[in-house]
Amino acid sequence: MRSAVINPLTACGVLVAAAWMVVSVAGAALGGQDTPAGLAELSPEDVQALGEARDCLQDMAADEGEHDYVRAEALLALNRVHEALGDWGRPGLADWYERLLLSEKAKRFLSPVLAGAQAACRGGRYHLGGVREFWRRLDAALQARGEPVDRQIEDARRAFQGRAARFEKPPQGIARRLKPLVVKVQKMNVGRHLKPYPVPSEPEKGRK
């Protein structure tokens, strides 16, 4: 089965590796409990370990003095921790991602920031309203800056629109293809096949 954690060998420095280890250890211990609804509950120790990893990764990702690749890896790991904790709706998280996205160096790790920002704006809800709102806010912010929009952002927007379009075309419905069962009654014409027995004729006179 799928293990809890993504890529421990990113070699992005001791800090990221250490954070990954925390996530891995917590991840490996997952699944000890199962609620009736089947959601994998984390033990308090797991939650604590993942929470510490999250805080550490968040600091690393936001650290402007850190190497870009370390920040990018930290963001990938951070996104995965949020997936494990299921805490995309954490207060302030969407703002944090959006601030990072609009920061000067964000171009160098746009992909994980955009992914995280959209997931955080979805906020663990089962609709895309928050993500649509995120794109509106981002448009406004970028327009206010008057800078050309980065191609990666345009690509991510198109990808989102493509995904959202899937929900604009619900299945056509099965109604027109369902017909009631009909009992087929064979037209009966038994009489056609029934003929009376021939009546024996009278013996001719004079014959024995």
Added chain:
Amino acid sequence: MRVAHAAGLVLVVMLAAGAARAADAGTAEVSVAEKLDRAAEARGRTERHAEALKLCEEIIVSAKADPKQRADALDVLIDVYCRQKKYDGAVEAAQRLAKAVPGDAAFVLKAFMVRAELYRGELKQRDRALATLREFLQSHPDDKPRGATVRVRLAAILREDRQFEEAYAEAAKAVDLEPQNDQSVSDALTEMVEAAWSDEKADKAQKVLPPLKRLIEDRYLAKQNGWQHWNMRTRYGDCLRLLKRYDEARAYYAAQEKIDRQKRAAPDSRVEPKWAQEWCRHAAVTFDEEGRLDEALAAYERVLVDHPTSPDYWYEAQVRIADILTKKGRFEDALRAARVCLDAARDEGSVLDNVRRLAEIFKAIDTHVGRANAFINYQKYGPAGEDAKPGTADDLKDPLEAVARPAYPERERVFAEARKQAGDDADAMRFRALTYLYSGKPKEAFRCFLDAFARGSENELQTRGVEMIFTGARAVRGHTIGLEDFFEFVNYGPAGPDGKAGTGDDLADPFAPLLK
């Protein structure tokens, strides 16, 4: 002044030395490797094709060239002719050059094979291709290793020409020509198998089986491409089934299932869990084909219970379980099993299939179509009936409401264990949802589908979203009517298309009532 004069003298001497070296280079013999490099470079430029051809011919007849260099030169030479579309020229050159180096057996074989390929491909003279290969066999009767290669190629061309029996016979002759060469034996066996399998004759399985039995031995199978392995392994079972040797087939499937389980358990294994499951499914099919319905039922159940981490074949197994129960006249059980199929259906086609399946079972139980049609109408119009207005006279009731979902204690036990190991990402949540669906617990499944959608990243969003609605929500509601509202809500959220809360286009949350 003196310094300048001396420097000038040095310069003159240096220039003279350079000129002398250049003159030497002009007369020195160019090595075979250099010629090959030049020829390879020249083949890409039309104006240098003549140079490339000349260099290649020189290399091939050169005593200094090794077999590999000759072979490479022939490749370049044929490539140049083909670029010029002078296929006859290529054939002629290959034939002529083979005669020029009779001592290089590998080159001679290559020249024959190249000619045959040119005849078969570009020149579309398949008879001459076959004749060329046969010519090699006649002229080299004692060269068994190369004879095997030629016969395998001959068999492949014959098979392409749908001369399956001849192809089989040629490949059969090749099998034992070089028995210690696993590659050669494997290639010949593969051709035999392919020739017999392609021949749509009644006894094809009988003919395929002996070579295939050898081919699937590790030493021979390892010599074929990886993607061929699965085909050949499954084909062996198919042959046994075609021959109705069901016990053997089952023993074979059991052995293969064990092998793939062991391979899967190895560290860094690339064997997918569904492989072992597929053997299990094949075994179930053998009972089904034999009409041993009780054993088939147990075997299909094993597809789920013995493979609780691999949902790939669960749906198919569940459908067969429902159909076999129907066939056995256990209609109430069939109804419950088919209800799980309806819950788990992933698209409209599968929903329709299962609605019809359930309607037929209702009809079989009741011996009339009343309840069956009530069910069909419910699926067609939903609880509000044909007028789509709830609370009116034509409102409908779901006949399935009175039917309990099945209890599968063994499934529940193994699925619970599988869920513990499933992990904590969105895919794991989706997996959990499926385990609940196949345990007859759609509400729990729905919650897991919701969680998978909410938890996951953007990549699988649309797939998870559609599954959350079409499978998850539909299974809880029991019908497809009104699912558009779910799609719209997922698309825009409660604020509706304008994104502003409190306006006319706000949307009610259709999920909320299902979560109570």
